[in-house]
Amino acid sequence: MSNTPYNFKDYIRVIPDFPQPGIRFKDITTLLKDGGAYRAVIEEMRAAVQHMKIDVIAGPEARGFVVGAPLALALGVGFAPIRKSGKLPGETITANYDLEYGKDQLAMHKDAIAPGQRVLIADDLLATGGTIATSINLVRQLGGEVVGAAFLIELAYLDGRDKLEGIDVFSLMTYE
Numbered sequence: 001m002s003n004t005p006y007n008f009k010d011y012i013r014v015i016p017d018f019p020q021p022g023i024r025f026k027d028i029t030t031l032l033k034d035g036g037a038y039r040a041v042i043e044e045m046r047a048a049v050q051h052m053k054i055d056v057i058a059g060p061e062a063r064g065f066v067v068g069a070p071l072a073l074a075l076g077v078g079f080a081p082i083r084k085s086g087k088l089p090g091e092t093i094t095a096n097y098d099l100e101y102g103k104d105q106l107a108m109h110k111d112a113i114a115p116g117q118r119v120l121i122a123d124d125l126l127a128t129g130g131t132i133a134t135s136i137n138l139v140r141q142l143g144g145e146v147v148g149a150a151f152l153i154e155l156a157y158l159d160g161r162d163k164l165e166g167i168d169v170f171s172l173m174t175y176e
């Protein structure tokens with residue numbers, strides 16, 4: 001049971017028609033700039049995923065970094081970046097994906113995850129699930145065991161969770 005004094009949704013700015021008509025963009029910068037609220041969401045996520053016995057967190061660029069890296073520090077585990085293609089300097093594997101508003105390709109270093117490691121994938125937001133499904137694909141290609149996925153925000157009406165069968169999913173805030 002959470003004891004937080006924060007109503008986290010009060011810290012999310014919803015911007016209609018960004019980046020294209022019909023999308024209601026959930027802006028987390030209004031949460032991140034408040035040190036107390038930022039710390040509190042990471043603490044809530046840490047408490048929710050602690051039982052998963054994670055070895056490493058993987059997070060997709062860019063907003064997955066601002067959630068995944070502090071969560072890794074809070075849990076005392078390492079962080080493996082999942083980047084848009086062409087950014088990582090070492091040997092990589094890649095996978096293509098669709099977004100709520102576009103297409104892209106993600107990459108990971110081949111040595112980012114050791115075979116058999118228990119991995120949590122962390123991101124700010126679950127929408128269609130394309131980013132997280134691609135992240136899972138990459139981690140599994142490297143031999144990692146994806147035990148969980150954690151988000152600040154889930155857009156439940158886009159059914160992204162359907163792509164996460166068999167994985168322990170935690171979302172701090174849900175929009176219906």
Ligand SMILES: O=P(O)(O)OC[C@H]1O[C@H](OP(=O)(O)OP(=O)(O)O)[C@H](O)[C@@H]1O
Nearest residue numbers: 061062063099100126127128129130131
């Ligand atoms: O569930 P999905 O439909 O895949 O959408 C969710 C993803 O979209 C956003 O990232 P975006 O690709 O816009 O990149 P950014 O973090 O660099 O802004 C968000 O941070 C998630 O990673």
Ligand SMILES: Nc1ncnc2[nH]cnc12
Nearest residue numbers: 023024025026100125127
């Ligand atoms: N509606 C949305 N708001 C913020 N980030 C997103 N990524 C995909 N859909 C999004």
